Amino acid sequence: MKLIIYTDGGSRGNPGPSATGIVIKDTKGKTLKSYGEYLGKQTNNFAEYSATISGLKTALKLGADEVEIIVDSKLVCEQLNQNWKVKEPTIQKLFVLAWNEMSKFKTVKIKHILREGNKEADAEVNKVLDNIQ
Numbered sequence: 572m573k574l575i576i577y578t579d580g581g582s583r584g585n586p587g588p589s590a591t592g593i594v595i596k597d598t599k600g601k602t603l604k605s606y607g608e609y610l611g612k613q614t615n616n617f618a619e620y621s622a623t624i625s626g627l628k629t630a631l632k633l634g635a636d637e638v639e640i641i642v643d644s645k646l647v648c649e650q651l652n653q654n655w656k657v658k659e660p661t662i663q664k665l666f667v668l669a670w671n672e673m674s675k676f677k678t679v680k681i682k683h684i685l686r687e688g689n690k691e692a693d694a695e696v697n698k699v700l701d702n703i704q
């Protein structure tokens with residue numbers, strides 16, 4: 572089964588209070604799960620990677636064997652597609668976690684979209700951050 576994972580991570584301040592936003596849909600566009608998680612004080616890139624990792628874990632639990640990950644983070648997209656090097660030590664650890672999760676699927680595609688196209692995942696991030704402040 573193929574699922575589409577929309578992820579977003581946000582930090583109010585960089586670093587600052589951070590959260591993830593994940594929306595998982597089937598190939599017909601039906602939302603199967605949407606949620607956000609509070610991460611504490613983190614950077615925006617940490618939040619973006621954390622959202623991707625969480626989305627992959629949840630898609631696996633939902634029974635996916637193929638995933639398409641839609642991110643508005645150019646950094647996450649390019650690094651996980653192996654186009655950019657991963658230099659920062661904290662991000663290197665998150666990259667490995669994401670890579671290990673990706674290896675559990677038959678196929679994984681990662682696509683970058685502009686922020687405007689990721690409103691549902693962004694709304695999940697803001698829902699979490701609005702409730703903690």
